[in-house]
Amino acid sequence: MRRPLxxxxxxxxxxxxxxxxxxxxxxxxxxxxxxxxxxxxxxxxNAFVAKTWTPTDKAGWETQLRQRAQTQNEYNKTN
Incomplete structure (x- = not known):
C-alpha cells in the first residue's frame, strides 16, 4: 500500500x-x-585588409560591408 504525499x-x-x-x-x-x-x-x-579599402575610410568601410553582404545573399546566388 502506498502512502500519499x-x-x-x-x-x-x-x-x-x-x-x-x-x-x-x-x-x-x-x-x-x-x-x-x-x-x-x-x-x-596589415596585408589582411581588402585591397580596395584604406584604413580610416568610413565610406569605403560601409561599401565593403554592403558588398560582402550581397555576396552572401542567397537570392543573388540563385537568380
Whole structure:
C-alpha cells in the first residue's frame, strides 16, 4: 500500500525547485568587455585588409560591408 504525499513534502519540493534557479550566475557580458575602443573603420594596417579599402575610410568601410553582404545573399546566388 502506498502512502500519499503529504502537503508539507510537496511544498518543500516546490520550494527547492523554485530556489534552485537563484544559484545561477549572470550570463551577460560585462559592460565594455569585448569592445574595441576605436571605430571599426580605423581597421588593421596589415596585408589582411581588402585591397580596395584604406584604413580610416568610413565610406569605403560601409561599401565593403554592403558588398560582402550581397555576396552572401542567397537570392543573388540563385537568380
Amino acid at each position: 503529504s502537503v508539507v513534502s510537496i511544498v518543500s519540493v516546490a520550494a527547492l525547485l523554485a530556489l534552485s534557479a537563484c544559484g545561477e550566475r549572470d550570463q551577460t557580458l560585462a559592460a565594455g568587455r569585448h569592445k574595441s575602443p576605436d571605430e571599426p573603420w580605423r581597421g588593421a594596417q
